Amino acid sequence: MASKVQVQKKATLTGHRDSVYTLERSADEAVFYSAGGDGMIAAWNLHDPENGELIARVTTSVYALRHIPERNLLLIGQNTEGIQVIDLADKKVLKSIPLPKVAIFDIAYAPETGWVYVGLGNGAIAVLSAETFELQTLIRESDQSVRSLAFNPQTLELAAGYSDHTVRIFDAATHELKYKLHTHTNSVFTLAYSPDASLLLTSGRDAHLRVWEVKQKYKEMGYTIAHMYTVNHLTYSPDGLYFATCSMDKSIKVWDAKTFKLLKVIDKVRHAGHGTSVNKLFWSAHQNQLVSCSDDRTISVWDINFEL
DSSP: OOOEEEEEEEEEEOOOSSOEEEEEEOSSTTEEEEEETTOEEEEEETTSTTOOEEEEEOSSOEEEEEEEGGGTEEEEEETTTEEEEEETTTTEEEEEEOOOSSOEEEEEEETTTTEEEEEETTSEEEEEETTTOOEEEEEESOSSOEEEEEEETTTTEEEEEETTSOEEEEETTTOOEEEEEOOOSSOOOEEEEOTTSSEEEEEOTTOEEEEEEGGGTSEEEEEEEOOSSOEEEEEEOTTSSEEEEEETTSOEEEEETTTOOEEEEEOHHHHOOOSSOEEEEEEOSSTTEEEEEETTSOEEEEEEEEEO
16 A cells, blocks of 8 residues: 655754755764855754754865764865864864865765775775775776765675766775676766665666666666756665655655655645755654755755655
């Protein structure tokens, strides 16, 4: 039986002075971080969503954040300036790691391999030690930007989406290239492994959502045209039964993760959604709330209820 999805906007979070590009979880399901074009990194609590707290400020725009839960650290990808490591307990900069002076599009953390991976605008993936954060090596397979990264803890594989329209799958421990997936027709902005690690979902500028079977050497299961324009990000619900996509077309869509059926469209007309491109999503286990950020400088908090 099909489930009905009820969506209610709970809060609009303001304070950023430029486009908000990224959201990142914390160890607490109710707390998340945001960053964007203004170089401000803010912490927000879903128990008291209106009051953000400034955690750090950098001199450049920020597309990527990554939380290291075991040590309560936040990695900030400062475009053209490398990585800053922030101790969240006392909001101090522990370390700054210089990298090639290019944009930093994504950061993945793989405790199982002891590495942090950084997707760079020059086509390289910087590999840092998860212990010291020192640069260990650069994985170079393209001269076009690495836009997205996802780690599969079961297969110890790293998936990377590139601006050369390709998805590359690496052995996350040895950094050896295992597979190249070629069917996207434009930049791959987002990818995510399913919670059971059996599927890889990819999307981007061609607005096609493609599904790959991990155990079948990434054989393509199929695709759907997910949005009118670029898909900026996709993320699974905490229970793995659903996933959400967001787009430059200003909408958020909620999908059934088994059937890939579209269940709900969240937009400005129907739900007072964002007025410009929706850049990133964070789906919290805290009351199953979905958080979105946008070029309109706001962050929206959505209550998502599934009625079976």
